[in-house]
Amino acid sequence: MVTGTWREWTLDDASAWLSEPGADDDKYRRGVLGVITGSPDYPGAAVLGVEAAHRTGVGMVRFTGPRAVRQAVLAARPETVAVPGRVQAWLLGSGMDSTNRSFRLAGELQHALASGLPSVLDxxxxxxxGSHTGPTVITPHRRELARLLHDRDIPCTVEEIDADPAAWAERTAQQLRVAVLLKGAVTHLCDPDGTRITVTESTHWLASAGTGDVLGGIIGALAATHHERLAHDAAAITHLAATAALIHSEAARRASDAWEGGPVTALDVAHAVPAVVGGLLRR
Incomplete structure (x- = not known):
């Protein structure tokens, strides 16, 4: 497969997509992220995504995921609002099993996607x-992408994606008409409009459980804070996702440096996000 030119997202690129709250901002103007994630088997996915969203600087996180998971989310982040209401972007799917959805959960997910609001599908x-109606980015790793394409009758194997991740990310964006963030040591981001961005991991310690959930929370937070821009510029979601990937990478590096280059956990990465955001704002 032949792809176009890709460019590496930089700290200066990312800083252009961040801003501090102003004197006239409140939690609604700053953005409300709706989150439907986690499951009784994987409650940690919800905790990590919510944690990361809060630490990225969103105005409010509204968690309306499975009832059994809410207690864990509220224990970790008591400022989370756990009742339905106004939101400006959605984070959906982390820690869930697509083959085992209750009728109620399926309805909540479809309702969110029918809202026309920016969405992160993980x-x-x-x-x-395909059922989304607003600006949307999907965040698969290579196994998830192979499975997704197979289910859409697009022949593809994990080995083929490994051999040419850029081409498969681009093909997915064109076939499914959605922004794609294909996770890996080099993350590839593209959309049907021709945007092609790479973000290279600052540390391979990111290859651990839960870090993808943290990334989803960062993207969701940025989508919520930029909801007004996304309402008239849907393609901006690709640049926001690239900014989130860079923040995620830098947070992992900072967390590892705190342990003299040692291993980090997903929660370590989430906790390092504010310092990265602050540094980018000062650029």
Whole structure:
């Protein structure tokens, strides 16, 4: 496969997509992220995504995921609002099993996607691509992408994606008409409009459980804070996702440096996000 020119997203690129709250901002103007993630088997996915969203600087996180998961989310982040209401972007699917949805959960996910609001589809929400009505980015790793394409009758193997991730990310964006963030040591981001961006991991310690959930929370937070821009510039979601990937990478590096280059956990990465955002704002 032949792809176009890709460019590496930089700290200066990312800083241009961040801003501090002003004197006239409140939690609604700053953005409300709706989150439907996690499951009784994987409650940590919801905790990590919510944690990361709060630490990225969103105005409010509204968690309306499975009832069994809410207690864990509220124990970790008591400022989270756990009742339905106004939101300006959605994070959907992390820590869920797409083959085991209750009728009620399926209805909540479809209702969110029918809202026309910006959406981040991760893990157990990837199969919902195509039912979205607003600016949307999907965040698969290579195994999830192979499965998604196979289910859409597009022959593809993990080995083929490994051999040419850029081409497969681009093909997915064109076939599914959605922004794609294909996770890896080099993350590839593209959309049907021809945007092609790479973000190279600052540390391979990111290859651990839960870090993808943290990334989803960062993207969701940025989508919520930029909801007004996304209402008239849907393609901006690709640049916001690239900014989130860079923040995620830099947070992992900072967390590892705190342990003299040692291993980090997903929660370590989430906790390092504010310092990265602050540094980017000062550029």
């Amino acid at each position: 893990a157990g929400g990837l199969d919902l691509v």
